[in-house]
Amino acid sequence: MRQKLNIGLFGYGVVGESLYHVLKHSKTVDASVCKICVKDKDKKRSLTQDKFTYDKEDIINNKDINLVVELIDDADEAYDIVKSCLENQKSVVSGNKKMLAHHLNELIELQEQTGASLLYDASACGSIPIIRNIEEYYDNDLLKSVTGILNGSSNYILSKIFNENSDYDSALKKAQQLGFAESNPSLDVDGFDSLYKLIIIATHALGTFVNPDKVFNYGISNIQESDIRFATEKGFKIKLVAQLIKLDDNSFTMFVIPRLVKPEKYIYNVEDEYNGVVIQGEFYDKQFMFGKGAGGFPTGSAVLSDITACSHNYKYEYKKQKYFKQLEYRADHEIEIYLRYNSIVDFSLFEFSCISEKYSGKDYSYVIGKIKLSNLLKLKVVLPKLNIFLCYIRN
């Protein structure tokens, strides 16, 4: 049973404009964009003026509109919009991972109360249908871990560095020129974007919503020549990896951190703006999904898939939350890290539980040791400001 969709669109940036064009090409959904709400009155647009409004109420209170597609940058504003729409029984498609990672639990409740649907597969891995697969297919309790490159922009930068000997700054600039990077690059390169996606994935994969503040994320903005050399000499690449691991029947952990990746790993060959996710289960072993994780058209087409799903009245069921004992999130899990430093560092800060290797040289020094995630978490705000680089080696 298909429903005719009259869409109200918030935002007309790279993804919004791509979506408009993807929608025009699609004969799949019986959908038309009625109104587009934007902020900037002076910006030149590719459509005629009458398509646009600057007042969000024109969409939220428009009775003809039965689906809202929210594609704006500002997470707080996005939250207000999504909340108001659901309260008005309007279904919503959103791509705003930051907003979702902070309010998902509440928005799940609001869906329950109002019956309206909120879909956001486009928020997690661009064109890879990761949420829907976890929700619909890998929905048995055999899941052991999800490991992924979830941020196209930082992966693009690392690819340029490791494959083309580019330096960090020019690689970042290139990513921004190509439209892969978020408007605030720190979201990408410091691992926040990956973290937000991981929070969303965990909510579906294990049924537990965790506030992003409670999860350790660390990015690639401090990477140096010496770190790159350390990795390449060993035949590794460095990738920014998000991971959730089921620790036992009752608990799990998760984190985002750059990682030394061996050539045998599936994610080793995930390059440029691509994302790749490995889902590991007890019986199906490993599943690997791979696709474009950034850029207007891949994300636009992911939004389109969410829209199509809406036209078929699809809703996430949040099966893990509803039908299972929720797993407890734990940050006391220990990981082994490489920590590079250039000047003297107070190691007592880190509370390593043991150190297995130490190297000191004229240009740089490093230690390799085991540390609890909870210790790293305490330093989450400080770490990016220190002239050091952390990299996951193994559990």
Added chain:
Amino acid sequence: MRQKLNIGLFGYGVVGESLYHVLKHSKTVDASVCKICVKDKDKKRSLTQDKFTYDKEDIINNKDINLVVELIDDADEAYDIVKSCLENQKSVVSGNKKMLAHHLNELIELQEQTGASLLYDASACGSIPIIRNIEEYYDNDLLKSVTGILNGSSNYILSKIFNENSDYDSALKKAQQLGFAESNPSLDVDGFDSLYKLIIIATHALGTFVNPDKVFNYGISNIQESDIRFATEKGFKIKLVAQLIKLDDNSFTMFVIPRLVKPEKYIYNVEDEYNGVVIQGEFYDKQFMFGKGAGGFPTGSAVLSDITACSHNYKYEYKKQKYFKQLEYRADHEIEIYLRYNSIVDFSLFEFSCISEKYSGKDYSYVIGKIKLSNLLKLKVVLPKLNIFLCYIRN
């Protein structure tokens, strides 16, 4: 809303037995296997006698059973079982690709009439949820092609040949020992298994069911040392590839044939019993899904996902068939092939439209030329019996 499932199981081979164990470990579904129908009364079983029956009516007419899982080898018998179950309003999960590839259209109609559901994601790529993804996610009309290694057994054989210098016969024996091969190896190595899966995929991807007899399939059983050398000297591997290609807005083609694969291709690194599928769309570009395609546990867990879906009352919607103009299947598409021969061959048989390369040597000879699929199709039964080898080079 979850439904308690009382399962009647047909077949207790590798997959059936794995499923039984996977089900025992799963707390996801409220399901128990009430009865298992098997053929051989004398075979030793790992369960007590009272679980088994030898009369299919004990399951079909059992009012307590609300889901039938069909995992037997015989396609005709499987068809009778599935048909009777659907007619009795019992939902069915099946892994029988041969049966589905021959009767899917009819079984779609029967589902419509009776309201019972038939799920068969496990039939297509072992643990990769390809049908459900095509049905639910890549369900817009932007799909351009699906290209995949769909048969784990023949891929295992080719991996042993290309990576470990194994010969064909010992690689086949190894695959059989590991339980990857179908009981009749020709199904795997001559491309029938891949063909059946392709037929199922096409029905969901494009909405058009095509009788398998009308589609060209050719396998790897005639591969020789000279073919392997021809490929490796050029830096290629040979893979058995199934492909469907949308030709224009109205038509598509499909075929199964060994293929020279360059290292840049995603499927180049799909080795051993793994399957890999590339879905290409106009806007999301390429998506790659990868996972175990053979073996009891991966297939058992895929069947489990179908069972879980049934407990949530999931049904395939066959959206492409319902909501779109069906595309016409065409076999007049031209492909370029390598044809190796050892003794004199009557080339007029093949009706090449042009030949671009010819090589003749003491041990073997080959031609490279363009040929219509329809011409190959006429020779479908004869080709495997000739001492030649065909390999797709490019469109």
